[in-house]
């Protein structure tokens with residue numbers, strides 16, 4: 001990002017964020033995981049970090065929240081690193097569904113009965129079963145360290161309350177896992193796989209963590225501080241492509257038109273977005289639109305993308 005764009009961004013961000021905050025009244029905080037319903041619906045924060053070491057925060061940024069579906073990008077990458085492309089894509093597809101993230105409609109409707117992609121819940125549950133490790137504890141620890149390394153502070157902590165809350169109420173995810181077991185797609189004990197899945201969804205991060213993780217992806221897998229290769233380039237390419245086609249659930253098409261950046265959202269209200277080769281962005285705004293994306297977060301990104309011509313397309 002050039003000097004003049006950076007100064008305009010620094011100067012304009014506080015007021016653009018306040019303007020976007022007014023959108024929070026149009027959405028709702030997720031309540032199907034009871035613990036998430038405690039979040040402040042009017043909260044909104046953004047952190048951006050550039051490849052040349054600049055960073056900027058606005059709004060409520062310091063508080064931690066659970067990654068929810070944002071973690072799916074990284075478990076996909078870890079599963080690819082553990083198993084390779086052929087194994088992973090024999091168990092999940094590569095296509096968007098156009099349905100909501102927790103829909104199981106197409107699992108039965110379209111053969112061969114594997115989840116359409118790794119970012120919908122059914123796909124991410126299968127991915128959880130592909131994480132390497134000899135015990136559940138080891139699998140979870142590996143995920144905590146891997147994502148922690150990308151955030152620049154390892155290992156990330158699990159929010160036990162959110163984990164338990166989802167474990168007690170995740171009937172739909174549980175039913176999908178049994179369905180996938182019956183189809184022969186999911187191996188291992190359902191409760192073990194779900195423990196890994198619910199725990200990675202409950203990893204605690206803040207906006208700066210998300211921005212740094214996004215920055216690693218924007219650098220095609222290199223650590224922004226040390227230059228160390230953390231992820232093979234090919235797997236970042238796969239992850240970024242899924243972020244464009246499926247990252248914002250069944251709002252991905254509209255988001256691609258309005259914002260035009262690879263991004264991933266979670267039902268806690270987090271969004272991780274990246275400007276390839278330039279910057280990583282982390283957002284939290286728990287009030288969600290009908291697709292389950294942060295309503296004010298999407299509004300803010302749309303404004304910024306237009307203002308600075310960020311769209312890749």
Ligand SMILES: NC(=O)CC[C@H](N)C(=O)O
Pocket residue numbers: 067068069070101102121166173198201265266267268292
């Ligand atoms: N969209 C999401 O963020 C969903 C993640 C959440 N843990 C679930 O399985 O429902």
